[in-house]
Amino acid sequence: MKFVDEARIMVQAGKGGAGCVSFRREKYIPKGGPDGGDGGDGGSVYLEGDSGLNTLADFRHARHFKAKNGQPGQGRQRYGRGADDVTIRVPLGTIVKATETDETIGEVTEHGQRMLVAKGGVGGKGNVHFKSSTNRTPRQSTPGTPGEQRELHLELKVLADVGLLGFPNAGKSTLISAVSAARPKVADYPFTTLYPNLGVVSLEPGRSFVIADIPGLIEGAAEGAGLGIQFLKHLQRTRLLLHLVDIAPVDGADPVEQVRALERELERYDAELAGRERWLLLTKTDQLDSEEIDQRSRDIIERLGWESPWFAISSVARVGLNRLVGEIMTHIETSARNDDVQSVE
Structure with a gap:
């Protein structure tokens, strides 16, 4: 006879950092051109199988998991730092479903198995990417894309x-x-x-x-x-x-x-x-x-x-x-x- 242990959690990936608008400013180089760097990627959220766990009891208290945002780009073509991923340990046999659609995303069955449940946003492009022969001083950049956010229903047959x-x-x-x-x-x-x-x-x-x-x-x-x-x-x-x-x-x-x-x-x-x-x-x-x-x-x-x-x-x-x-x-x-x-x- 099997039983079902259940929990609901909210996961939110980080937003990508914005691209930078910057121009090279150095002595004796009056027209240095664009040098804005890209923003860093936001952190993603993963579930990871852990054979040392056998229940979802830990999620009775910790239900919200949020990764950090990526840092914005900087001048001199310096890229923003990407955020670290967040890893949530779950027992083997955990079935993961999207709460809104009741769609099964996957099942964690092996120790160390990682499942991506919320992908981090991509960092924006700095203005260095927009220079061309006709646009020597581009002043546009792109913002970082938002990270995924979703509510998950975890189900463990124990x-x-x-x-x-x-x-x-x-x-x-x-x-x-x-x-x-x-x-x-x-x-x-x-x-x-x-x-x-x-x-x-x-x-x-x-x-x-x-x-x-x-x-x-x-x-x-x-x-x-x-x-x-x-x-x-x-x-x-x-x-x-x-x-x-x-x-x-x-x-x-x-x-x-x-x-x-x-x-x-x-x-x-x-x-x-x-x-x-x-x-x-x-x-x-x-x-x-x-x-x-x-x-x-x-x-x-x-x-x-x-x-x-x-x-x-x-x-x-x-x-x-x-x-x-x-x-x-x-x-x-x-x-x-x-x-x-x-x-x-």
């Missing part, structure tokens, strides 16, 4: 880096709304998400990951019961699974048995998926005092024989979320580096 695993009402939707800008529907009663929710968690520019809250599982999902089969198919593409379980269910259910029930569903569906990296999140700790949290956490971890990382969190009170998000980002970056090493070998 696969979630992190998949949330858990029964309905385990706190998946609340977690994704707490750590990202996603706003899934959250209920106080046993309720399963009906539509996938995608959240982009951004720690800082250039460091972000995608987390997905997808229709919750019920027992029998591996055989196609409920919506869970769609969830299981999606989980095959994630780098990390977060297994959420209510630390103290209001209905008196045993958290250990809930974890084991979903482990059985994973094993029935795909043995490789069941053996994938999976962290345990004990949720809704805001309902207990610190002593109860420690006691219940130790009991659950010991009875499960859990050896992978685990966290006790409260999405509502935002307890433990900063540490969790930081650990996830480190894990994803390490996994990506290991994948790069293996691909080279």
Whole structure:
């Protein structure tokens, strides 16, 4: 199951510098003739593929990109300086469309691939270009042409880096709304998400990951019961699974048995998926005092024989979320580096 991350940006290339009208003025050379130089070209705007990015989260804050204008020409046939180009880094797989026409301009698919999205204006001609046998003192020049300006719609089909695993009402939707800008529907009663929710968690520019809250599982999902089969198919593409379980269910259910029930569903569906990296999140700790949290956490971890990382969190009170998000980002970056090493070998 794929999701779409979208952003809109405005790009504006620089204007070309104006040509210069000038005449050579030197001692003993009374009729030096025209020597106005050309203006410099305006800067262009490019998109460049970066394999280190996987979301469009950075464009939530920076949406306007403008290149500088070229400098005007000068006397003595000195050309104006051309402006530097502006390069915008985007994730691989970014589809670029013109907002006004919805026309697809292109797709960035390779690391280092550059796509011109706004061409800089051309510098104007100085009067040196207009001299002739009949016009020895031309006083005309041309202005620089304007740079292109356009609004772009960026679209990235992404696969979630992190998949949330858990029964309905385990706190998946609340977690994704707490750590990202996603706003899934959250209920106080046993309720399963009906539509996938995608959240982009951004720690800082250039460091972000995608987390997905997808229709919750019920027992029998591996055989196609409920919506869970769609969830299981999606989980095959994630780098990390977060297994959420209510630390103290209001209905008196045993958290250990809930974890084991979903482990059985994973094993029935795909043995490789069941053996994938999976962290345990004990949720809704805001309902207990610190002593109860420690006691219940130790009991659950010991009875499960859990050896992978685990966290006790409260999405509502935002307890433990900063540490969790930081650990996830480190894990994803390490996994990506290991994948790069293996691909080279």
